[in-house]
Amino acid sequence: MPAIDHTPRLALINFLADGEFHSGEELGQQLGMSRAGISKHIKVIQDWGLDVYKLQGKGYRLAAPLDLLNEDRLREQTDSPSVCLQPIIDSTNQYLMNRIGELDSGSVCLAEYQQAGRGRRGRQWFSPFGANLYTSMYWRLEAGMAAAMGMSLVVGISVAKTLNRLGADGVKVKWPNDIYWQDKKLAGVLVEMTGQAGGAAHLVVGLGLNVSMRDKEGGQLDQPWTRLEDACEALPDKNQLAAALINDLISALRQYEQHGLGMFIEQWQALDNYYNRPVKLLIGESVIRGIARGIDAQGAILLETEKGLVPFVGGEISLRGEG
Missing domain, CATH: 2.30.30.100 (SH3 type barrels.)
Structure with a gap:
């Protein structure tokens, strides 16, 4: 089955991202389609989790301005050898898993919306468009699969330290792979691994971070949750946030390769929820x-x-x- 072309919908979202009203006529002229076509695409992006309002005589607007990821900015700001932004994707983890063998350590994939995001033990990871941060990183661990045992803990430590540094005071880790704030889940980590005994381990580290998810979407979750918007006095720019998380994680995984889990145990204890x-x-x-x-x-x-x-x-x- 050929891939669906989401270009018109993404262009529509870019126009609406400023949070201002845009008439159906204006949007139709910009995108080269009829008002009926605009209405059809609006319904799809609403299904993706975007709050789009229509007001007679004024047109369409989002409930709030949208902070979107920018691939060029991310490439400039990160130490990653390869940055791929796939706005609409089934799963950032699966995207990288499908490309193991082609990637350098530290390669990342980011998305605005996951149609089949997954968490630990095969659970679905709820992924409304633009509300959260969905990113995965590939890492080749030469020491092999046995050495990968503590990797999700190191990832958690790195994420918690980055978020604390960016103004979310009190972010903690929960064994083995969650990030907490005030006893509520803020983010989840999923490490998937493949490899042969005696050879290098190929790992994909997925992170789903609740940034500004609305209560409406959060109501579908089966545990207490929170968002970065609540934990920070000033929410960081999403590209700045993603770049900081990526750079700090690359640094932490390099340390883990050299020194193992031992050097992280005290850090874990200090952050353990x-x-x-x-x-x-x-x-x-x-x-x-x-x-x-x-x-x-x-x-x-x-x-x-x-x-x-x-x-x-x-x-x-x-x-x-x-x-």
């Missing part, structure tokens, strides 16, 4: 309760239980705060 707090681990049908005591050198969460300090690690463990 549940450190020294009562928590429960959900492992299949089992629930294990204890006090969170950080992580060990292998990236396992340490839980103080009646049996003493016990490490837990694995893809099917969920961490929850008690109470």
